Amino acid sequence: MFPFSFEWVWDAAHIIFFGGLWYALSILGMGMTYVIFKSLYDVIWGKESEGH
Amino acid sequence: MDSALIPDGAKRCSFPVFAIGIAAVGAVLLWGVFAMFLIWFKGLNQTNMNDYYGFALWIWADLAVIAIGGGAFFTGLLKYIFGIDELKNIINFAVIIGFICYSSALLILAIDIGQPLRGWFIFWHANVHSMLTEVAFCLSCYFAVLVIEFIPNILENKQLIKIPFLRHVNHNMHGIMAVFAATGAFLSFFHQGSLGGVTGVLYGRPFGVREGLLVWPWTFFLYTFSAAAYGPTFTILVTKAVEKITGKKLVKDNVIRLLAKIAGWMILVYIVAKIIDTIYWANVTAPQLGFTLNDFYGHGFYRIWILYAEIIIGGILPALILIFKRSRENSTLLVLALILAVFGVCLNRWVMVLQVMAVPVMSFDQWAHYFPSWQEIATTILPVAYGIILISLTYRYLPVFPQEQELYPETIAAAKAEAEAKVQEEDAKKA
Amino acid sequence: MKQEQKHGKTYKFGMAIDLDKCTGCGSCMVACMSENNVPFKVDESNKKDSISWMKVFKLTNGKSFPDTEICYLPRPCMHCSGKDSHNPSPCVSVCPATATDTDPTTGIVSQIYTRCFGCRYCMAACPYHARYFNWWDPKWPEGMEKYLSPDVSPRMRGVVEKCSFCFHRYQEAKDKAYVEDRDEINEEEYQTSCTQACPAGAITFGDLNNPSHAIHQLVKPDPHHYGKPRNPKAFRLLERLETNPKVYYISEKEWVRKSGDNYLEGEWEKVKNHHG
Numbered sequence: 001m002f003p004f005s006f007e008w009v010w011d012a013a014h015i016i017f018f019g020g021l022w023y024a025l026s027i028l029g030m031g032m033t034y035v036i037f038k039s040l041y042d043v044i045w046g047k048e049s050e051g052h
Numbered sequence: 053m054d055s056a057l058i059p060d061g062a063k064r065c066s067f068p069v070f071a072i073g074i075a076a077v078g079a080v081l082l083w084g085v086f087a088m089f090l091i092w093f094k095g096l097n098q099t100n101m102n103d104y105y106g107f108a109l110w111i112w113a114d115l116a117v118i119a120i121g122g123g124a125f126f127t128g129l130l131k132y133i134f135g136i137d138e139l140k141n142i143i144n145f146a147v148i149i150g151f152i153c154y155s156s157a158l159l160i161l162a163i164d165i166g167q168p169l170r171g172w173f174i175f176w177h178a179n180v181h182s183m184l185t186e187v188a189f190c191l192s193c194y195f196a197v198l199v200i201e202f203i204p205n206i207l208e209n210k211q212l213i214k215i216p217f218l219r220h221v222n223h224n225m226h227g228i229m230a231v232f233a234a235t236g237a238f239l240s241f242f243h244q245g246s247l248g249g250v251t252g253v254l255y256g257r258p259f260g261v262r263e264g265l266l267v268w269p270w271t272f273f274l275y276t277f278s279a280a281a282y283g284p285t286f287t288i289l290v291t292k293a294v295e296k297i298t299g300k301k302l303v304k305d306n307v308i309r310l311l312a313k314i315a316g317w318m319i320l321v322y323i324v325a326k327i328i329d330t331i332y333w334a335n336v337t338a339p340q341l342g343f344t345l346n347d348f349y350g351h352g353f354y355r356i357w358i359l360y361a362e363i364i365i366g367g368i369l370p371a372l373i374l375i376f377k378r379s380r381e382n383s384t385l386l387v388l389a390l391i392l393a394v395f396g397v398c399l400n401r402w403v404m405v406l407q408v409m410a411v412p413v414m415s416f417d418q419w420a421h422y423f424p425s426w427q428e429i430a431t432t433i434l435p436v437a438y439g440i441i442l443i444s445l446t447y448r449y450l451p452v453f454p455q456e457q458e459l460y461p462e463t464i465a466a467a468k469a470e471a472e473a474k475v476q477e478e479d480a481k482k483a
Numbered sequence: 484m485k486q487e488q489k490h491g492k493t494y495k496f497g498m499a500i501d502l503d504k505c506t507g508c509g510s511c512m513v514a515c516m517s518e519n520n521v522p523f524k525v526d527e528s529n530k531k532d533s534i535s536w537m538k539v540f541k542l543t544n545g546k547s548f549p550d551t552e553i554c555y556l557p558r559p560c561m562h563c564s565g566k567d568s569h570n571p572s573p574c575v576s577v578c579p580a581t582a583t584d585t586d587p588t589t590g591i592v593s594q595i596y597t598r599c600f601g602c603r604y605c606m607a608a609c610p611y612h613a614r615y616f617n618w619w620d621p622k623w624p625e626g627m628e629k630y631l632s633p634d635v636s637p638r639m640r641g642v643v644e645k646c647s648f649c650f651h652r653y654q655e656a657k658d659k660a661y662v663e664d665r666d667e668i669n670e671e672e673y674q675t676s677c678t679q680a681c682p683a684g685a686i687t688f689g690d691l692n693n694p695s696h697a698i699h700q701l702v703k704p705d706p707h708h709y710g711k712p713r714n715p716k717a718f719r720l721l722e723r724l725e726t727n728p729k730v731y732y733i734s735e736k737e738w739v740r741k742s743g744d745n746y747l748e749g750e751w752e753k754v755k756n757h758h759g
Contacts, residue, residue: 182577256608
């Protein structure tokens with residue numbers, strides 16, 4: 001899973017597989033981080049949500 | 053009693069009736085939970101699996117729930133990426149069904165492994181060449197996507213939405229939902245496919261093995277496509293079931309019919325691909341390994357009917373019903389098509405797991421037999437009970453179906469009038 | 484895999500079983516169980532969930548008396564080499580946790596019990612049913628645990644196990660060679676327990692890369708065709724699947740050789756001369 005685990009090999013298979021994985025996880029992580037911080041900002045600075 | 057949590061204007065049964073219903077399903081759930089702990093404490097000797105049948109009911113259940121749970125990613129893809137806006141009226145429910153299916157699959161996997169406490173080895177010591185590794189990674193990640201997609205719906209609960217922070221979270225999540233949906237579709241493509249690859253790569257098992265493209269056997273693509281095609285049929289089927297149980301129309305016919313039409317065409321394309329795959333496998337792949345169709349379909353339960361049932365009854369027939377406007381708009385035929393479609397995809401997953409194990413490979417070996425133990429059956433029914441409870445809770449406390457209010461304007465008007473009357477009464481009391 | 488030894492000789496251990504010599508006595512099975520601490524149940528009547536790394540199958544020619552012939556076929560793990568480097572043995576390629584691997588220095592397919600988490604994908608992949616799951620915790624009759632081999636770790640419930648070609652004996656032989664300052668181990672220094680236990684001398688074990696070893700002379704492996712036997716009386720199980728086993732069988736009888744694989748109608752007649 002990480003380059004320091006002993007099964008890790010710097011080959012195409014590992015780079016593609018884990019590249020895809022970390023790419024997807026980063027998008028999810030960054031997306032949720034954005035949502036949390038944006039919401040905190042909106043609450044603190046009083047921007048009223050238009051709601052859904 | 054719990055009216056403070058029920059969405060405004062929604063008419064729900066009284067709390068005691070609801071509680072009795074939940075308790076009844078809860079009893080089944082507890083039965084499953086009991087079996088689950090029995091298996092965790094005593095081990096897989098509680099099952100009827102054996103060394104010939106190492107993959108059995110649970111793996112089928114995993115494959116089947118993930119196929120029928122495919123409605124979530126495909127509906128999301130259609131709505132957020134292809135911009136089919138009508139589907140916003142069913143996307144919440146599709147996500148909930150997907151959430152139930154995927155959480156169930158993860159639970160079953162946790163029961164299915166011999167050393168559950170070492171389950172994390174699949175991530176930590178990952179062999180990237182194994183289809184199961186790809187399944188585990190994409191499944192877990194996609195489950196995270198489903199949780200993210202489910203959160204805004206939960207936050208729309210009448211009480212939660214009053215909290216400013218959560219209201220903003222809900223709003224902001226809706227704002228970037230397309231990004232999450234796209235990630236979900238990307239992950240789904242790979243995990244649905246790798247589930248297809250699970251048996252497709254077994255080159256020691258001529259019944260399961262398929263040739264393919266690069267590292268992916270044809271079943272990889274067939275599974276992805278079939279999940280996209282059949283997933284929405286399960287979403288619609290459950291919607292219809294909820295409508296029947298609640299006695300209410302929850303999603304407008306035009307939305308249902310649109311999704312059904314798309315599913316119909318998708319199933320047709322899939323089934324053509326499946327037929328081509330079957331013909332190639334039966335005439336080229338298997339004979340190269342010394343097998344004929346008779347060798348695969350010549351014993352006990354596993355006869356050639358199973359192939360016809362999957363392709364014709366569970367494929368061509370529902371596809372045709374869903375494609376043609378007249379049959380699609382006939383509610384009985386529509387429900388029939390949905391049931392056949394769900395049956396078809398589940399049968400496909402059954403064959404691709406159970407029959408692969410049953411067929412003897414060595415010329416002097418015998419067909420393997422298996423019937424699940426009660427513990428396996430109970431733990432497979434467990435997710436069904438869990439699903440019913442979760443759907444009941446979400447239907448009661450969350451605005452799952454946006455069109456419900458639109459379809460019942462008089463109920464809303466009555467509820468609003470009642471609320472206003474209450475306020476006036478309280479004002480009068482204060483005065 | 485990454486920390487593989489860069490020094491020393493590369494072996495390719497294999498086994499040849501002369502089916503015409505095998506009497507089906509089961510000594511190999513017993514020796515294997517005792518050597519490798521293979522657990523057993525109180526009631527062993529259900530063979531589908533009892534463990535026998537070495538299992539003897541009974542084959543018949545399907546003819547009625549007086550033409551009936553039978554043959555006993557001992558089946559250890561085949562230690563498949565697989566199709567190519569991208570497709571190692573069917574089980575190694577599918578194990579999600581890298582709990583089974585092919586040792587590049589010996590060709591032996593290993594099983595790491597403490598790494599296996601019991602998904603059983605390898606069992607589904609193996610067409611020889613050479614892999615066994617520990618459905619129960621191993622329980623030894625009172626006092627018997629004292630007789631367990633200290634060289635082989637007993638397995639816990641919930642993991643898969645299989646024949647290791649008595650790998651601990653290889654380690655022992657290697658240690659001995661090291662102490663005696665030798666680079667190579669001798670043929671007789673590393674023999675599996677089933678080989679030694681067979682009263683008929685039906686099993687031959689050795690290095691398929693070494694032309695001086697008996698097994699090499701018996702099967703004459705073709706290095707250009709994944710070790711396919713050049714001896715016309717030798718064959719491998721399910722050759723057509725391209726699993727490329729390191730276990731060979733030898734028989735003078737044509738029907739026995741035919742039983743080693745699956746053939747369409749009339750196909751055997753065309754290929755039998757290639758197979759012997």
